[in-house]
Structures are given as structure tokens and as C-alpha cells.
Amino acid sequence: xxxxxxxxxxxxxxxxxxxxxxxxxxxxxxxxxxxxxxxxxxxxxxxxxxxxxxxxxxxxxxxxxxxxxxxxxxxxxxxxxxxxxxxxxxxxxxxxxxx
Numbered sequence: 001x002x003x004x005x006x007x008x009x010x011x012x013x014x015x016x017x018x019x020x021x022x023x024x025x026x027x028x029x030x031x032x033x034x035x036x037x038x039x040x041x042x043x044x045x046x047x048x049x050x051x052x053x054x055x056x057x058x059x060x061x062x063x064x065x066x067x068x069x070x071x072x073x074x075x076x077x078x079x080x081x082x083x084x085x086x087x088x089x090x091x092x093x094x095x096x097x098x099x
Contacts, residue, residue, distance in 0.1 A: 047095070049077070049086035058088030065089055074098065 050057045065073045065087075074096050077085045085096045 047084065047086040048081040050081075058091055061087045062089055062091070 050061055052058070064076070067073075068076065073087075077087055077096055078098050083097065083099050087094050087096060
């Protein structure tokens with residue numbers, strides 16, 4: 001009798017997994033959605049410029065400066081957003097002021 005109780009093959013663990021899976025999955029999914037919403041929350045800035053958009057804004061802004069050069073990229077952002085613009089260069093927030 002004792003070897004039968006200690007035998008791991010005696011218990012069918014696969015029958016327990018489908019019952020416990022939805023109970024464990026729902027709180028994890030709710031937590032992940034909540035963390036995703038917090039991570040994507042951005043403060044609205046009064047300074048115009050490209051949006052942050054989960055980090056893609058700084059990446060695109062930096063790539064534009066590398067591709068077009070500083071002068072042409074500054075002219076592009078000034079035409080698009082005005083004379084005072086917030087952009088990202090090398091991951092740091094940079095302000096372009098021109099008239």
C-alpha cells in the first residue's frame with residue numbers, strides 16, 4: 001500500500017492541469033494588461049514633436065537625424081511641428097528652437 005501512494009504514476013497529474021489553468025491564467029493576463037497600459041501611458045506634453053509611441057518615436061527621430069543630417073532633419077521638424085520642437089537624439093530629449 002505504501003509504494004502505491006508514493007508512486008508518481010499513480011496520480012494522473014494531467015487531469016489537474018486543465019482545471020487549474022484558467023484559474024491561474026486569468027490573473028496573469030489581467031496583470032500583464034495592467035502593466036502594458038501603465039507602460040504605454042504617456043504624459044501629454046505642451047511642446048510639439050513626434051510622439052513617444054512605446055519608444056518608436058525616439059528611434060525614428062534619431063534615425064531621421066542620422067539619415068538626413070542635422071540641418072535637413074531640423075528643417076523637416078520645423079516645417080512639420082513649428083519653431084519649437086521636441087525630438088530625441090541618442091535617446092535623450094532634445095529641443096530644436098529656430099525661427
